[in-house]
Amino acid sequence: MFPHNDIDNLEKQLVRAEKIIEQTGGGILVITEGVFGMSGDLGDLKGIVALKKKHEFRIFVDDAHGIGTMGAQGRGAGEELGCQDDIDVYFGTFAKSFASVGAFISSTADIVEYLRYNMRSQIFAKSLPMPIVIGAMKRLEIMRRGTEQKDKLWAVANALQSGLRNAGFELGNTQSAVTPVYLSGGVGEATNLTFDLRENYNIFCSIVTYPVVPKGVILLRLIPTAVHSLEEVDYTIKSFSEIKDKLAKGLYISEKIANV
Numbered sequence: 001m002f003p004h005n006d007i008d009n010l011e012k013q014l015v016r017a018e019k020i021i022e023q024t025g026g027g028i029l030v031i032t033e034g035v036f037g038m039s040g041d042l043g044d045l046k047g048i049v050a051l052k053k054k055h056e057f058r059i060f061v062d063d064a065h066g067i068g069t070m071g072a073q074g075r076g077a078g079e080e081l082g083c084q085d086d087i088d089v090y091f092g093t094f095a096k097s098f099a100s101v102g103a104f105i106s107s108t109a110d111i112v113e114y115l116r117y118n119m120r121s122q123i124f125a126k127s128l129p130m131p132i133v134i135g136a137m138k139r140l141e142i143m144r145r146g147t148e149q150k151d152k153l154w155a156v157a158n159a160l161q162s163g164l165r166n167a168g169f170e171l172g173n174t175q176s177a178v179t180p181v182y183l184s185g186g187v188g189e190a191t192n193l194t195f196d197l198r199e200n201y202n203i204f205c206s207i208v209t210y211p212v213v214p215k216g217v218i219l220l221r222l223i224p225t226a227v228h229s230l231e232e233v234d235y236t237i238k239s240f241s242e243i244k245d246k247l248a249k250g251l252y253i254s255e256k257i258a259n260v
């Protein structure tokens, strides 16, 4: 493992791995996310790829949140960062911008052939049902046809992120549509706050608490989509300002939140 986007540390790990494979054979696979799913920032793909000049390895990019949303054509974080062709194994899920289930890996023919015959999901489990596969191909066709959906998504995401920042919210370093909102409070407060948001404001969002984030941090992860409206963005920002006030006043410490 190497710390988040720490290329110097990655190089040290590569040197270590090279020593190991001298004895064991095999090769080195560096795995990173294209868009980090929790914080929304981008993997330093260019920095990693640059190490190929000095070290021999393959790079695997999990671009679950990048495919369809990043880059001029929506081809993902590699396109955004100008190094798509240097990615050896590109993974994307159909569960985000494709609005479905399932996933894909694209790579060279020999790697894809190897995975077809060796992946657990190809051997012991059922494959994706054909309607899902055809649906995914249709969605890919729509994405390739133009950037209308991606442009709508970004209009919504930009409005949401700038609106929340202007309202004084902490969003960290997101560079993608993933919109994390950092608040302070305990796990109980986080639970009550999310319950209030869902039941009384009609807003559903995923909550992340300790141990995924440090103790005392509440992370609300907002996922804007192309079908949200700017009115909904305004409503969300207004509602978030209200729940932030309630949190500061200690209202979520109570266990009886249902009618707040």
Ligand SMILES: Cc1ncc(COP(=O)(O)O)c(C=O)c1O
Pocket: 033, 035, 036, 037, 062, 064, 065, 093, 094, 095, 101, 102, 103
């Ligand atoms: C970075 C990343 N990779 C992979 C996945 C898995 O997606 P799926 O729902 O297809 O299992 C997720 C889902 O949240 C994710 O955030």
